[in-house]
Amino acid sequence: MRLKVLTALAFICQMFLSHEQLTAQCSDAGVCSVGKNISHAESGEKEHRVGVVYVLGRSTSADDITYHSARVEGAIQISDYSQLSIVVPINAQTGPSGSASGIGDVIAVWNQTVLRREELTLQVQLGGKLATGNANGNANLPQAYQSGLGTNDVLFGATVESGGFDASVAAQIPFGRSSNALTRLKRGSDVLVRGGYSFVFDQLTVHPTLLFIQRLGESNIRNLGFPAGPEFVDVAESDQTQINLQIDGALRVSERYSVEAGIAFPFLKRNVNVDGLTRAFSLRAGAFVWF
Template identity: 30%
Template sequence: MKSKNHKYPKNNYKVISKKLFYFVLVLFSSNFAIAQGCSDAGICSVGHSFDTTEKTTKNIIEVATIFGKGEADVTYWSPFVSYTRKISDRFSLNTKVTFSSANGEFGTRATFGDAFLIGNYTFKEKNNKKWSAIFGWKFPFTSSNKKINGYSLPLDYQASLGTFDLFLGTNLKYKKWDFNAVLQIPVFSNNKNSYFKEFSGTSDFPSTNLFQRKSDALIRATYSIKTKNEKFTFKPNVLFIYHLGQDSYETIFGQRETISGSDGLTINGNLISAYNFNKKNSLELSFATPFVVRDIRPDGLTRSFVASLIYKIAF
């Protein structure tokens, strides 16, 4: 029962509601454009598990499932399990294991993808500004050459790119704003993909035989909006992902060939909505879609729409 003397800032809620409405409208208006969603290689989610304000707990477990729609009507279910341990007031470690199931005209292929080990060091807060450093590795479970009935599959059907990647980044929290900058650098490649479009009967996917991928750079800006009772949190954010070079593959003649148009900028819009059951349990729903894309995405990271559901337990 609401008290008659209690006053709510109606104008503020109206402004917030309008902003969220327009953001969601823009987000979903692009759902059916064939474009790159986020980098399955991992750069978009680095640092996400450290985003918690609860200081009385040292452990966080996340269980998630992600649905995505890609090129040539390929659909994806990509669950993951994540564990974050607060080692000290300044340092935390996060581990994550991914799984992916891709379904399309080639059939269905499901397998484990990558394991992540990410560290986060937080510096002392000054003038409402809190900086942190992010660093870590990604380890593939596959060499990106899974097959169906003996036939080679494009990277769109692979659960991993088969690369050992280094992450280096920083994060700045200022009042309700959150800014991220991250580099993802493939240090060693175990990619043994053997897909040639010439022998596949379709031109939907480019050749990626012995694929070699270039680095990514990400900049993200997030604004947090909380309801008065702090049960709901809304985080509209924009991600700028620049692929720092042209990828390449090995032709049937054994020559390495660059893939023109595989470098360049992707801009993604993302809306995260979280509900806190209490200080230790929360449920997070996220929707993402791209606004600007690269000319060609041979790495199989093409998504027109991504939705994720994450349950978090802190203890």
């Protein structure tokens, strides 16, 4: 058993060492918060958790923006069937045009178990992404550099788990436009379909997931040529499709503590980064306390 744990850890480390080969990740506007998460692993007698997670990402070479995010992530088990998850990020973005930083958009998701059988669990999720981040942290920079997306969004979905397998379908609907002075971005809604499997090696859980995210409609931004043309125009090919293989690992250090790491492999390249969500690579690591 110990050999299996060491082998899995070595595999995860190798994923991190080879991150330069990546060209995308589950870089989304929040919809990936819906569905099974590696942190949702069985906790024994400990029901609640809080932790700190660091995420490093970089856009494609076209705009060459580096993204840093330090997140406080927590979950409160309200009852045997109800859980509330919250993510509070602090973001920093740097690139050739400048830099911006500040608190990001807070995400809160309520997870409700509606069916629980010996080999089958069905859950529904409802939540939102709040526009707590500043879309004008640096007023001279476009939306892609900002810490917040500038809109309040609704998140909802459903997840089914059976025998180690899990599958989810979810959607994110944004309302209004970003207040970013340069772009006034209006994003389309997102639809997510994901499926994964949990491999358990004693205290180590490895969870590979295949994700499909489709943007329903092109992004719409301020026309710099206005009033010679329309005030707002669509961004060609911004209704992009994401297909990623994401691999997460969680190691239970003790009854109260766990550490996590994550990485993803892309199948499709995204060329448009008007919303700041396109990544050339993305890595995730964090630590949690259970109580």
